[in-house]
Amino acid sequence: MPPRLPVLSVMRMRGPEINITPLERGGRIVLGAAAAITGVLMLASASGALAVVLLALLALAGLDLVVTGARGHRPAVRQARPRPALTQEARMSQLQTPQSDQHARRGGHIGHGLLMLVCCIPILVIAIVLVATGVASASFLFAAIACTVMMGMMMAMMMGGMSRGRK
Secondary structure, eight states: OOOOOOOOOOOOOOOOOOOSOHHHHHHHHHHHHHHHHHHHHHHHTOOSHHHHHHHHHHHHHHHHHHHHHHHTOOHHHHHHSOOHHHHHSOOGGGOOOHHHHHHHHTTTTHHHHHHHHHTTHHHHHHHHHHHHTTSSOHHHHHHHHHHHHHHHHHHHHHHHHHHHHOO
16 A cells, blocks of 8 residues: 555635724725825826925825725734723723823813824925925815814814713
8 A cells, every 4th residue: 555645735825804894995995096096197297306205105105095995904903902901901081080180170182182183284284385386286285174174173073072971
């Protein structure tokens, strides 16, 4: 009887776990494709070095959105989730300490909301530079301003929910 050869099992490569919703996946693909196509088309007619760099970044950011949408995986989501042991602990936001009371008297999370709005300044600066150099139309500046306004509204709604949750 001839010796038996070991049976090789077919190994199936597993991709990363899908950790974003189907709606977000679709949105990432559509918006990412729009950003990538817009960046590439505008890059063809860009003249200044700054415009070329900014449009290349727009195209690359769009490509990143398409890839993460198609794969359905955002690596940062796993790190952002709390460890199981942390979910068993008391919620930090429910603790009443002299420091949290003092924080509430000084305005609570308003400083955090303003910091988030300050993070919109680079987007506005990029939009102003692109419009001033003639690379983008004024509607691009309108979109950047609308983004900042939406961020402010979102932060105001979130802070309103936080204040209602306190005793």
